[in-house]
Each structure stands twice: as structure tokens, then as C-alpha cells.
Amino acid sequence: MNKVILGALIALSVLLTSCDIGEVINFNMTADINGTEFTSLVTTGVLIKESNVQTKNVTLIGTNGSNSISVILTEVGGDSTVNCIATGLYEFGNTTKSAVVTYTEGQNLYTEVISARVELTDCDEETNVTGTFEAQVVTMAGDTATLSNGVFEEINVIEN
Numbered sequence: 001m002n003k004v005i006l007g008a009l010i011a012l013s014v015l016l017t018s019c020d021i022g023e024v025i026n027f028n029m030t031a032d033i034n035g036t037e038f039t040s041l042v043t044t045g046v047l048i049k050e051s052n053v054q055t056k057n058v059t060l061i062g063t064n065g066s067n068s069i070s071v072i073l074t075e076v077g078g079d080s081t082v083n084c085i086a087t088g089l090y091e092f093g094n095t096t097k098s099a100v101v102t103y104t105e106g107q108n109l110y111t112e113v114i115s116a117r118v119e120l121t122d123c124d125e126e127t128n129v130t131g132t133f134e135a136q137v138v139t140m141a142g143d144t145a146t147l148s149n150g151v152f153e154e155i156n157v158i159e160n
Contacts, residue, residue, distance in 0.1 A: 028040070028043050028062075028152055028153045028154055028155050029043045029060065029062030029069060029071075029150075029151070029152045029155070030149075030150070030151050031069060031133070031147045031148065031149060031150035031151070032147070032148045032149045032150075033069075033103065033105075033145055033146070033147055034145055034146055038062075038064060038067065038069065039064060040062030040063055040064050040068075040069070041063065041064045041065075042062070042063050042064075043060065043061065043062040043063075043152065043155050044060070044061050045058065045059065045060045045061075045129065045155045045156060045157035045158065046058070046059050046157055046158050046159075046160050047084065047085065047127055047157040047158065047159045047160065048159075048160050049080075049159065054076065054077050054078060054080050055074065055075065055076050055077075055078075056074070056075045056078060056084075056085045056086075057072065057073065057074050057075075057085075058071075058072070058073045058085050058120075058123075058129060058157055059071070059072050059073075060072075060129070060152055060155055060157070062152070066104070066105070066106045066107075067103075067104060067105050067106070068103070068104045069101065069102070069103050069104075069147065069150070070100075070101065070102045070103075070104075071099070071100075071101050071118060071133055071150075071152065072099070072100040072101075072102075073085060073090045073097070073098070073099055073118060073120060074090075074097075074098040074099075074100075075090075075096070075097055076095065076096050076097075076098075077096055083125060083127060083159075084123035084124070084125070084127050084129070084157075085120065085123055085129075086120070086123075087120045087121060087122060087123055088119070088120060089117070089118075089119055089120075090117075090118040090119075090120060091115075091116065091117050091118075092113050092115055092116035092117070092135075099116040099117060099118040099133070099135075100113055100116055101113065101116040101118070101133055101135035101137065101147060101150075102137060103135075103137050103145050103147060105145070108139050108143065109139060109140070110137035110138060110139050110143070110144075110145045111137065111139075112137060112138040112139070112140070113135065113136075113137055114135075114136040114137060114138060114144075115134075115135060115136045116133070116134075116135040116136075116137075117133065117134050117135070118131055118132070118133040119131050119132045119133070126156070127156065127157045127158075127159060128154045128155065128156050128157075129152065129154075129155050129157055130152065130153045130154055130155070131151075131152055132149075132150060132151055132152075133147065133150035133151075133152070134147060134148050134149070134150055135147045135150075
């Protein structure tokens with residue numbers, strides 16, 4: 001799972017350095033983190049389709065200063081003729097519709113996922129994604145963050 005996260009973050013970094021930044025910036029991710037409201041100032045998204053294995057990945061990253069939330073969805077065995085990822089429930093540990101959510105607060109990296117649940121409610125033909133999420137994540141030191149009431153709305157994901 002760490003390879004998926006690292007690969008998605010590298011792909012997003014490469015994409016952002018090679019694209020017109022006006023195409024990928026949105027302001028559309030919110031959540032409560034341990035009861036404190038988080039609103040992204042910048043939200044980016046990328047869709048990666050691996051046609052040889054019928055796998056699609058959507059990575060969304062919402063940032064506000066040195067804090068960020070990453071939502072990574074992976075669909076395995078979906079319809080390769082459809083441009084976007086399938087709607088529905090994605091959960092951590094699911095083999096066909098997997099979700100990983102991470103949180104960064106300054107230098108504290110909450111990358112060990114205890115639970116993650118993402119309901120993708122829309123992915124339209126223009127590859128705008130909308131949904132909700134919740135997660136519980138932990139740092140290497142054992143600090144826990146609970147993300148609740150998470151929402152991402154009409155985030156344009158660029159196809160890579």
C-alpha cells in the first residue's frame with residue numbers, strides 16, 4: 001500500500017510541474033480533524049489509468065499551509081471503456097475499491113491508516129469528482145488523528 005501512496009504522490013508531483021497550474025487548482029476539500037475544521041486553500045487531483053491491468057487511481061490532495069489531506073482511491077477490474085473511476089463506496093483494505101486517507105500537520109505525518117471510508121458520489125465525463133470521507137490515521141510516534149465529515153466537491157482531476 002505504501003508503494004501505491006508513494007507512486008500516486010510522485011505522479012501528482014510530476015503532473016503538477018508539467019501542467020498549466022490553472023487547470024488543476026480547486027478550492028473544494030473540507031473535514032473535521034480531531035474536532036477542528038480544515039478547509040483546503042488549494043486542492044489538486046490526478047487520475048491514472050493502467051489499461052493493461054484495468055486499474056484506475058484517483059489521488060486528491062487538499063492543502064492549507066503546512067497541513068494537507070490526501071485521499072487516494074483505487075479501482076481494480078472496473079470498466080476500462082469508462083473515462084472516470086466508478087462511483088460507490090471505497091474502503092481501506094478492500095481489494096476492488098480501495099481507499100487510503102493520510103494527513104500531514106506540519107512535520108507530523110499521519111500515514112498509518114487504521115480505517116478509511118470514502119463514498120464517491122459523482123465522477124462525470126469531465127472527470128470532476130465529488131464525495132465524502134472519514135478516516136483514522138496514526139503517526140509513527142503513535143499520535144492519532146480522526147478525520148470526519150470530510151467532503152470534496154467538483155474537484156477536477158487531470159488524466160495522466
